[in-house]
Amino acid sequence: MSNENLPVKIKTENLDFYYGPTRALKNVSIDCYDKRVTAIIGPSGCGKSTFIRTINRMNDVIAGTRVEGRILLDGRDIHATDVDVVELRRRVGMVFQKPNPFPKSIYDNIAYGLRINGMRDKKAVEATVEKSLRGAALWDEVKDRLDDNAFSLSGGQQQRLCIARALAVEPEVILFDEPCSAIDPIATAKVEDLIEHLKTNYTVVIVTHNMQQAARVSDYTAFMMLGELIEFDRTGKVFTAPANKLTEDYITGRFG
Amino acid sequence: MKPAARKKIVQVLGFLALRTAMVLVLAVLFLFLYDIGSKGHGAITWEFLSKTPRKGMTAGGIFPAIFGTFLVTVITALLSVPLGMSAAIYLNEYASQTRLTRLIRLSIRNLSGVPSIVYGLFGVILFVNVMRFGTSVLSAGLTLGLMTLPWTITASEEALKTVPNSYREGALALGATKWQSIRTNVLPYAVSGMLTGTVLGLARAAGETAPILFTGAAFYLPFLPKSLSDQFMALPYHLYIMATQHHAIQQVRPLAYGTALVLIVLVLGMNMTAVVLRYRLRRKQR
Numbered sequence: 001m002s003n004e005n006l007p008v009k010i011k012t013e014n015l016d017f018y019y020g021p022t023r024a025l026k027n028v029s030i031d032c033y034d035k036r037v038t039a040i041i042g043p044s045g046c047g048k049s050t051f052i053r054t055i056n057r058m059n060d061v062i063a064g065t066r067v068e069g070r071i072l073l074d075g076r077d078i079h080a081t082d083v084d085v086v087e088l089r090r091r092v093g094m095v096f097q098k099p100n101p102f103p104k105s106i107y108d109n110i111a112y113g114l115r116i117n118g119m120r121d122k123k124a125v126e127a128t129v130e131k132s133l134r135g136a137a138l139w140d141e142v143k144d145r146l147d148d149n150a151f152s153l154s155g156g157q158q159q160r161l162c163i164a165r166a167l168a169v170e171p172e173v174i175l176f177d178e179p180c181s182a183i184d185p186i187a188t189a190k191v192e193d194l195i196e197h198l199k200t201n202y203t204v205v206i207v208t209h210n211m212q213q214a215a216r217v218s219d220y221t222a223f224m225m226l227g228e229l230i231e232f233d234r235t236g237k238v239f240t241a242p243a244n245k246l247t248e249d250y251i252t253g254r255f256g
Numbered sequence: 257m258k259p260a261a262r263k264k265i266v267q268v269l270g271f272l273a274l275r276t277a278m279v280l281v282l283a284v285l286f287l288f289l290y291d292i293g294s295k296g297h298g299a300i301t302w303e304f305l306s307k308t309p310r311k312g313m314t315a316g317g318i319f320p321a322i323f324g325t326f327l328v329t330v331i332t333a334l335l336s337v338p339l340g341m342s343a344a345i346y347l348n349e350y351a352s353q354t355r356l357t358r359l360i361r362l363s364i365r366n367l368s369g370v371p372s373i374v375y376g377l378f379g380v381i382l383f384v385n386v387m388r389f390g391t392s393v394l395s396a397g398l399t400l401g402l403m404t405l406p407w408t409i410t411a412s413e414e415a416l417k418t419v420p421n422s423y424r425e426g427a428l429a430l431g432a433t434k435w436q437s438i439r440t441n442v443l444p445y446a447v448s449g450m451l452t453g454t455v456l457g458l459a460r461a462a463g464e465t466a467p468i469l470f471t472g473a474a475f476y477l478p479f480l481p482k483s484l485s486d487q488f489m490a491l492p493y494h495l496y497i498m499a500t501q502h503h504a505i506q507q508v509r510p511l512a513y514g515t516a517l518v519l520i521v522l523v524l525g526m527n528m529t530a531v532v533l534r535y536r537l538r539r540k541q542r
Binding site: 086098165166 | 423424445
């Protein structure tokens, strides 16, 4: 499966992850191709979210966790001592399961990331806010109410706001951790459209519970179970001719 | 009896019991305030508030005590607010949750239950003797500061805990440093709670007698403290003297009630400030 002629953006090699003594990831090796959407599916507790959170080292903030194996971003180990985790997280954006806008205005939610990364020029901030909201297909809905509190938006709008917020700091990779599990079907369709668009400029990794969603939006699919990678291949292949019996059972709904 | 009827009776009796408890609490509070208010308001005159005591404290005012309480509270705040908030930020945001931090947290909770006289005696040893600040407004303020620290830390930590973790993670995921995420995306939403808890702690400190008894409060001073190393008069101590130690207790009783009223109004004022402050800050966030 690594015989594709595409540049690999993120490569994990024999990745193990521990919460204290509990091994949550076992020997996971995946190649996420540049400007493609990779979906991670699997039953609850299989380590999907843990996996995605290791890529921007978000799990570092949880006490008592440990990583073994390697994660390479553009061929460089993200745990190398000279890697600045703050810069890593700017390059690898993340959209969380529950929309988590900050209790600020819509405008300030987007501008926040720019300001903490040192953008002071008001004009530039303004331009980037508009560009990001357009990029997240939210601009037309909010352009007249940028000063309203972000909590006044609907759940789906909030999630697109969080996507816009992630886009604003110009990442190369965007990680989606079950981005649609807390929003309604229409909002979900909008977010899926958006992900489809995003892959022209970004490498996308999406964790999802929803197999139809994985089939719709992704180019590659990884199926995980109990911390192990069971199968990883082109999405079409995984859903039509899975190589592993477990994968087949899961996608045909026999368990999960 | 039918189960539905029984459920209803239980409900009614339950409400009655809760309501009675509330009425009892309020009744005691109002009785207390009424007693002090009715016997104390007669003493409140401009002279009482602005002049020094005269004729062995049987006449004149209590201005030095008001000023002293104000001054000592400021010193208390200067010690306990920055130190307490910083400690809370460290404990809640930075410290890893180990057995040691749990022990530290437990100790802080316990320290808030230590009797104030113990703080007073500790202050005598540490500030008056070892650090040689003498019996002074500085020693008393620092002693009260130590006493309020556990409250400040606990209240501030509780306030920090109410900030959802998603604010921290959201900021970190955008490339914020830990301190940036705390400063710009945690503290602004915790500060109202932190300040409220702190002001309530200070209000309690302002009414304390035991910690200042040996560390700096004076029985009677005809002048105001001119420096931090001077002794001072304070409302709670002044009240204590007038109510129990004075040679003409009956004669000064109205003045004692007046002093009590001033102290209560002062503490009530500080608590109201805390409420208003919280309300304002909360509204600003929206």
